[in-house]
Amino acid sequence: MMRLLDEARKLSIFTAYNANVDAIVYLNSEIIQRLIDEFGAEAVKRRMEEYPREINEPLDFVARLVHALKTGKPMAVPLVNEELQAWFDSHFKYDVERMGGQAGIIANLLANLDFRKVIVYTPHLAKKQAEMFVNKPNLFYPVVEDGKLVLKHPREAYREDDPIKVNRIFEFRAGTAFKLGDEMITVPYSGRFIVSARFESIRIYTEPELKPFLPEIGLGVDGAILSGYQGIKPRYSDGKDANYYFREAKKDIMLLKREKDVKVHLEFASIQNRELRKKVIYNLFPLVDSVGMDESEIAYVLNALGYSKLAERIFTYNRIEDTVMGGKILIDEMNLEVLQIHTIYYLMYITHADNPLSEEELRQSLELGTTLAAARASLGDIRSPEDFKVGLNVPYNERGEYVKLRFEEAKRRLRTREYKVVIIPTRLVSNPVSTVGLGDTISTGAFTSYLALLRRKGAL
Ligand SMILES: Nc1ncnc2c1ncn2[C@@H]1O[C@H](COP(=O)(O)OP(=O)(O)O)[C@@H](O)[C@H]1O
Ligand SMILES: O=P(O)(O)OC[C@H]1O[C@](O)(CO)[C@@H](O)[C@@H]1O
Numbered sequence: 001m002m003r004l005l006d007e008a009r010k011l012s013i014f015t016a017y018n019a020n021v022d023a024i025v026y027l028n029s030e031i032i033q034r035l036i037d038e039f040g041a042e043a044v045k046r047r048m049e050e051y052p053r054e055i056n057e058p059l060d061f062v063a064r065l066v067h068a069l070k071t072g073k074p075m076a077v078p079l080v081n082e083e084l085q086a087w088f089d090s091h092f093k094y095d096v097e098r099m100g101g102q103a104g105i106i107a108n109l110l111a112n113l114d115f116r117k118v119i120v121y122t123p124h125l126a127k128k129q130a131e132m133f134v135n136k137p138n139l140f141y142p143v144v145e146d147g148k149l150v151l152k153h154p155r156e157a158y159r160e161d162d163p164i165k166v167n168r169i170f171e172f173r174a175g176t177a178f179k180l181g182d183e184m185i186t187v188p189y190s191g192r193f194i195v196s197a198r199f200e201s202i203r204i205y206t207e208p209e210l211k212p213f214l215p216e217i218g219l220g221v222d223g224a225i226l227s228g229y230q231g232i233k234p235r236y237s238d239g240k241d242a243n244y245y246f247r248e249a250k251k252d253i254m255l256l257k258r259e260k261d262v263k264v265h266l267e268f269a270s271i272q273n274r275e276l277r278k279k280v281i282y283n284l285f286p287l288v289d290s291v292g293m294d295e296s297e298i299a300y301v302l303n304a305l306g307y308s309k310l311a312e313r314i315f316t317y318n319r320i321e322d323t324v325m326g327g328k329i330l331i332d333e334m335n336l337e338v339l340q341i342h343t344i345y346y347l348m349y350i351t352h353a354d355n356p357l358s359e360e361e362l363r364q365s366l367e368l369g370t371t372l373a374a375a376r377a378s379l380g381d382i383r384s385p386e387d388f389k390v391g392l393n394v395p396y397n398e399r400g401e402y403v404k405l406r407f408e409e410a411k412r413r414l415r416t417r418e419y420k421v422v423i424i425p426t427r428l429v430s431n432p433v434s435t436v437g438l439g440d441t442i443s444t445g446a447f448t449s450y451l452a453l454l455r456r457k458g459a460l
C-alpha cells in the first residue's frame with residue numbers, strides 16, 4: 001500500500017474550481033432540540049413533507065436538516081437568500097473554520113502528501129481563502145503575467161477584492177437522539193449536512209485570460225480533478241445562465257486535453273435542482289474519464305436519468321445489488337472509463353471489461369482511498385505522507401464480511417461479464433474528528449492510485 005502511495009506521489013495533478021470556508025458546527029441533542037422547539041415540531045414536519053430544495057428561510061433549513069438526521073444521509077442544500085447568513089451566525093457558534101470545497105480540500109491533501117506538483121485553480125481567491133491553502137512548495141496557483149503562464153503559491157496570488165464563500169457544515173453523529181413531537185429519532189449514521197452558499201457573486205468558470213493556457217496546464221500534469229459544477233445557478237442577473245457556464249465548462253475540459261489526453265476525474269456533489277443535475281450529467285460526464293460520487297448522489301443521478309424506482313431503492317436500502325445495477329447503467333450510458341462510488345460501508349469501482357487494470361489492481365486502488373479517508377477521519381487532517389499509516393490501523397467496518405458476501409451474490413445474479421466490478425469494505429473510524437471532505441479524500445486516493453497503476457502498466 002505504501003509503495004502504491006509512493007508511486008502516486010510522483011504524479012502532478014491539476015484541480016479546480018471550488019474552494020470555500022467550511023464553518024463547522026458539531027451537532028448534539030440539545031442544539032437539535034432547541035431548533036425544533038423554536039419552530040414547533042408540527043411546522044417542521046409539515047415543511048419536511050414539502051421537502052424544500054433551497055433554503056429561503058430558517059424553517060427550510062431546519063426541515064432539511066432533520067430529514068438528513070433521520071435518514072443519516074450526507075446531504076447538501078443551497079442557501080440562496082443572502083440575508084439568512086446573519087440568522088445562521090446568530091444561532092450557531094462555529095466550532096472550527098477550515099478549507100472546504102472539493103478543489104481546496106484536494107489541493108491541500110495532495111500538497112501535504114508531497115505529490116510532485118499540485119496546481120489548484122479557483123476563479124475567486126480572497127486573502128482569507130488563500131491563507132487556508134497549506135504552505136507547501138509543491139502547491140501552485142496559475143496566473144497570467146506579461147502574456148505568460150506563471151505558477152505561484154496561492155498565498156502569493158490572492159486578489160484583495162475577491163468575494164469569499166462560507167458554507168455552513170453540520171456534523172452529526174450516529175446515536176444522537178432527539179424528539180420530533182411524539183416521535184423519538186436516533187441518528188442512524190454519522191455524516192454531514194451542508195448549507196451551500198449559492199450567491200450571485202460566486203461563479204464557476206475559468207477567467208478568460210487564463211483560458212488559453214489550459215492546454216499548457218494539461219500538458220504539464222498527469223491528471224486533473226474537477227468539481228464545483230454543483231455551484232452553477234440556473235441564471236444570473238447579468239443575463240448569463242447555466243447553459244452558458246456549462247458550455248464554457250465543456251470547453252475547459254477539451255482545452256485541458258488538447259495537447260495530451262490527460263485523464264480527468266469529475267467529483268460529483270449533491271445537486272438539488274433536477275434540471276441542473278441533468279446538465280452536469282449530460283454535458284460533462286461524456287467528456288471526462290472518471291467520476292466519483294456517494295450513495296445519495298448515485299440515487300439522485302439515476303433519478304435524473306429516469307430510473308426513479310432504482311434510485312428510490314438505493315436511497316432507502318443502499319443495497320449492493322442495486323448500486324451495481326445503477327453503476328452499470330451509468331458507465332454504459334455515459335461511456336465512462338471508470339466510475340467510483342463511496343458509501344458508508346463499501347467502495348465500488350465499475351469499469352468496462354477491457355480496462356487495463358486487473359480486478360486485484362482496482363481493489364488496491366480503492367484500498368488506498370479508504371485508508372487515506374480513515375487517516376483523515378482519525379486525525380482531522382493529513383499533514384504528511386507519514387499520516388497515511390494511521391489509516392492502516394483502522395479496522396474494516398463491522399459489516400465488512402457481509403458486504404463481500406452480498407457482493408458475490410449480486411455478481412452471480414447480475415450479468416457483469418461486460419464489466420469489471422470490484423468492491424471493498426470501508427475502514428470506518430468510530431469517532432471521526434469530522435466527516436466533511438472524506439469523500440473527496442477517497443476519490444483523490446482512488447483516482448491518483450488508479451493513474452499510478454496505469455503508469456506501472458505503461459498505459460499512462
Ligand atoms: N467515520 C468514518 N471513517 C472513515 N470513512 C468515513 C467515515 N464516515 C464517512 N466515511 C467515508 O466518507 C464518505 C463520505 O463521502 P461524501 O458523502 O462524498 O462526503 P464529502 O462530499 O463531504 O467528502 C462515505 O461514503 C464513507 O466512505
Ligand atoms: O457545493 P459547494 O458549495 O461548492 O460546496 C462543496 C462542499 O463539499 C465539500 O467540498 C465536501 O465534499 C465541502 O467542503 C464543501 O462545503
Ligand SMILES: [Mg+2]
Pocket residue numbers: 268269293294439440
Ligand atoms: Mg462528496
